[in-house]
Amino acid sequence: MRNIGKITNRLTVSMQDFLFGKSLFRFLKTITLLFIVILFASCEDVFQVHPYDVRFSGETNINAHHIKEIEQRFRDRQTLRIAIIGDTHCWYSETEDEIADINSKNIDFVIHLGDLTNTGTTKEYEWARSTLDKLQMPYVALIGNHDFLGTGDNCYDAMFGRKDFSFIAARIKFVCLNTNATEYDYISAVPNFDFMEREIVADTALFDRTVILMHAPPFNDQFNNNVVKAFQHYTSFFPGLMFCAYGHNHSQKISTFYDDGVIYYGTDCAKGRNYYIFTLTPNGYEYEIVDF
Amino acid sequence: MNTRLLIFNLLLALTIASQAQIDTMDSPKYVQRVNRYRSDWESLIPTQFIIQNAGNMGLFSLGVGWDYGRKNQWETHLLFGYLPKYKSTRPKMTMTIKETFIPWRVTMKKGWEFEPLTTGLYLNTIFGHEFWASQPGRYPDKYYDISTKFRLNVFVGQRITLIVPNNRRKFIKSITLFYELSTCDLYIRSMIWDWKNEVHFRNIFGLSLGAKMQFF
Numbered sequence: 001m002r003n004i005g006k007i008t009n010r011l012t013v014s015m016q017d018f019l020f021g022k023s024l025f026r027f028l029k030t031i032t033l034l035f036i037v038i039l040f041a042s043c044e045d046v047f048q049v050h051p052y053d054v055r056f057s058g059e060t061n062i063n064a065h066h067i068k069e070i071e072q073r074f075r076d077r078q079t080l081r082i083a084i085i086g087d088t089h090c091w092y093s094e095t096e097d098e099i100a101d102i103n104s105k106n107i108d109f110v111i112h113l114g115d116l117t118n119t120g121t122t123k124e125y126e127w128a129r130s131t132l133d134k135l136q137m138p139y140v141a142l143i144g145n146h147d148f149l150g151t152g153d154n155c156y157d158a159m160f161g162r163k164d165f166s167f168i169a170a171r172i173k174f175v176c177l178n179t180n181a182t183e184y185d186y187i188s189a190v191p192n193f194d195f196m197e198r199e200i201v202a203d204t205a206l207f208d209r210t211v212i213l214m215h216a217p218p219f220n221d222q223f224n225n226n227v228v229k230a231f232q233h234y235t236s237f238f239p240g241l242m243f244c245a246y247g248h249n250h251s252q253k254i255s256t257f258y259d260d261g262v263i264y265y266g267t268d269c270a271k272g273r274n275y276y277i278f279t280l281t282p283n284g285y286e287y288e289i290v291d292f
Numbered sequence: 293m294n295t296r297l298l299i300f301n302l303l304l305a306l307t308i309a310s311q312a313q314i315d316t317m318d319s320p321k322y323v324q325r326v327n328r329y330r331s332d333w334e335s336l337i338p339t340q341f342i343i344q345n346a347g348n349m350g351l352f353s354l355g356v357g358w359d360y361g362r363k364n365q366w367e368t369h370l371l372f373g374y375l376p377k378y379k380s381t382r383p384k385m386t387m388t389i390k391e392t393f394i395p396w397r398v399t400m401k402k403g404w405e406f407e408p409l410t411t412g413l414y415l416n417t418i419f420g421h422e423f424w425a426s427q428p429g430r431y432p433d434k435y436y437d438i439s440t441k442f443r444l445n446v447f448v449g450q451r452i453t454l455i456v457p458n459n460r461r462k463f464i465k466s467i468t469l470f471y472e473l474s475t476c477d478l479y480i481r482s483m484i485w486d487w488k489n490e491v492h493f494r495n496i497f498g499l500s501l502g503a504k505m506q507f508f
Contacts (some may be wrong), residue, residue, distance in 0.1 A: 033324040045495075046498065046499045047345065047347075047498055047499055047500065048346055048347065048348050048475075048476075048498025048500075049346055049348070049350060049351055049375065049378075049473070050348050050350055050375050050386065050416075051348060051443060051476055051478055051479070052380075052423070052440070053375055053376075053378055053379035053380075053421070054378045055376075055378040055379065056379070060379075071493070089485070090482040090485040090486055091485065091486055092486045092489040093486050093488045093489040094486075117484060118438070118478075118481075119438055119478050119482075120440075121478055121479075123479065123495065123496075124482065127495075128480075139490065149438075149440050150422055150423055151380045151422055151434065154380040154381060155378075155379070155380075158379035171456065182430055185428070221431075221432050221435070290344035
C-alpha cells in the first residue's frame, strides 16, 4: 500500500514537472515518447504522410502474380477472349461500370494500357488498385505517362512491377512496352530495344504469335520519334505479329502507322465508355468495340 | 601580468568611453528610432516551437511559429518535414509555410484554454529531382496543368492549451496539443473529377497530431 502511494506521488511530481516546465529535459523526453507512439500509430491509414510518399500496404508486384495465374490457366488454351482497356485516370465511376461490364462478358484476362492515375500520387495508385481488383479475372497494367509524375514510377515499380514485361498464353506472346520516352527526357532506353531483342528470341518454343501493347503510340508526343522507324524494324522481328494496341490518346481509333500493314488499335479512355474485346483463335482474331 | 592589466585597463577605458558617447549623443528621437528598430527585428523572433506528424508534410515536421493579431488570432508556422523512403528510392525533405486562423478561444478553469476551431491553408514543397514547380520544357505546352513540387493544403482542427502559471514558469509559457483534418489540392481535384463516386471521398482527409510550445 505504501509503495503504491510512493509511486503515485512520484508520478504526480513528474507530471507537475512535465506540465510546469521544471525540467525541460524530462518534458522533451515525454514529448519524444509521445511522438514515437504517434509514429507507430501512423502505420494506420488515418494519417496522410505525403501525396508522393510511396507508402502503401496491400498487394505489391501485381503483374507478376497475375501473369503467373494467366500462364497457368491459359497455357494450353486454343482460344482466348481478352479485354483491352486504358486511361482510367481518376474516373472511378466509369471504370467501375467498365469493370462490371467486363465481369459480365466471360473474359479470360484484362490488359490495362496505362494511365492508372492522374498525377501519380500513391493514393491514386491505391484507388486504381482497389477499383481494378473488382475484376473477377486476372489483369496486367502497363505504365502511362501520368503514372510517372512525382514518385509515380517508384509506386508503379512497387505495386505492379517491371515497366517492360511479357507473358505467354495460348501460344501467343503478349509484349508490354514502356513507350513514355518524354518522361525520361529521351535520355533512357525507351522503348527498350534490348528488351525487345531478348523477347524476340526468348521462349520461342512456347509461342508462335505476338501481340504488342504500349501506352503511347509511335509518332506521339510521348514517343521517342527519333526511333519510330527502328521501333517498326524491331516489331517486325517478332514471330507472327498479330496487332499492336495503345492508349494515351483518349480516342478509339484503328490505323496502320507504317506501310507494313500492322494494325494499331487505339483504345479509348474510361470516360469515353468503350473498350475492346479481342477473341484470339488459332486461325486469327476478331475484335469488338463494347460500349458500356 | 602586465599585458593582462593593460587589456583590463583598455577594456575599462572603452566601456567608459562608449558610455559617455551614449550619454552625450542621446536624443529622444534617436532612442525612439533605436527602440523601434529593435522591436521591429524582435518581432521576427519566433514565439512558438511546433512538432507535428503527417498532414501531407512528411512523417513528422519540426518548426517555429509566430502569433500575431489583436487577439493573437493569427499564427504563421514554418515547418521542415522528413519523408522516409518507404517504397521509393530515398528519403526526402519537405518545407511548409502554414497560416492558421483561430476565431475563438474559450478559457476554462485551472489555466486550460480550448480553441474549438482552427482553420487555414499551408503550402508544402518537397525537395528532389522528381518534382517540378511547373512542367519542364520537354513537354508540349499545357501538357500537365499541375505542379508536382508544391501542394496547397487546407485544414480544420481543434486545440487544447495548458497555460503554465507565472510562478511556475521556467521557459515555456503554454503547451498546446492539437489535431487537424487536412487534404491537398490534388485529392480535392480528383474528387471533383469524379464527384459521383464516394469511394475516395472519406479517404481524402487525413489526421494530423501535434504539439505547440509557446515561449512568450
